[in-house]
Amino acid sequence: xxxxxxxxxxxxxxxxxxxxxxxxxxxxxxxxxxxxxxxxxxxxxxxxxxxxxxxxxxxxxxxxxxxxxxxxxxxxxxxxxxxxxxxxxxxxxxxxxxxxxxxxxxxxxxxxxxxxxxxxxxxxxxxxxxxxxxxxxxxxxxxxxxxxxxxxxxxxxxxxxxxxxxxxxxxxxxxxxxxxxxxxxxxxxxxxxx
Ligand code: SAH
Numbered sequence: 001x002x003x004x005x006x007x008x009x010x011x012x013x014x015x016x017x018x019x020x021x022x023x024x025x026x027x028x029x030x031x032x033x034x035x036x037x038x039x040x041x042x043x044x045x046x047x048x049x050x051x052x053x054x055x056x057x058x059x060x061x062x063x064x065x066x067x068x069x070x071x072x073x074x075x076x077x078x079x080x081x082x083x084x085x086x087x088x089x090x091x092x093x094x095x096x097x098x099x100x101x102x103x104x105x106x107x108x109x110x111x112x113x114x115x116x117x118x119x120x121x122x123x124x125x126x127x128x129x130x131x132x133x134x135x136x137x138x139x140x141x142x143x144x145x146x147x148x149x150x151x152x153x154x155x156x157x158x159x160x161x162x163x164x165x166x167x168x169x170x171x172x173x174x175x176x177x178x179x180x181x182x183x184x185x186x187x188x189x190x191x192x193x194x
Contacts, residue, residue, distance in 0.1 A: 020089065025105070053152045071144045125183065126188050
């Protein structure tokens with residue numbers, strides 16, 4: 001594993017992410033929204049995630065900026081990063097498949113929204129956010145630059161901690177005791193742990 005190969009793996013991850021998401025994003029337009037919790041905070045968190053996971057690392061790859069924050073490349077660490085990237089992509093497409101028409105990029109409830117509690121959702125309530133943590137971890141291991149590498153983890157932490165409680169409150173408002181019971185028997189992002 002060389003630094004160039006690691007960068008290529010990161011770029012391939014971004015391309016695969018777009019390919020997986022695009023059909024769901026297109027299809028989502030067809031399903032009407034019955035309630036939402038869109039806000040300025042939500043928009044800032046989503047823009048922050050795009051900055052940290054895509055723009056900042058892409059800028060470093062294209063221009064080398066900020067060169068002073070470059071670190072030593074570790075092939076073993078980068079190989080682990082590649083494994084995390086594959087795990088992210090697998091999980092990401094599986095969650096999309098299982099959430100189906102209930103998926104939204106932001107906090108929205110669709111008409112005829114169904115609460116998904118099986119498959120990946122059987123033990124954790126937020127497998128898509130688990131996948132984002134894997135993606136950001138992959139980035140930190142693949143890109144040997146403090147800013148480009150860690151911008152993803154910082155922005156995913158902001159998105160996750162800034163959103164998860166609001167999302168759960170929205171789901172409780174919509175599904176009531178059904179979601180309370182679901183919360184009681186599940187964890188958030190790591191089965192049986194957290
Ligand atoms: N937090 C989930 C989903 C992310 S997509 C995860 O990490 O996998 C965000 C949208 O998914 C929310 O707006 C909400 O409407 C919907 N959602 C979240 N949990 C859901 C569930 N268990 N069943 C159906 N829809 C859900």
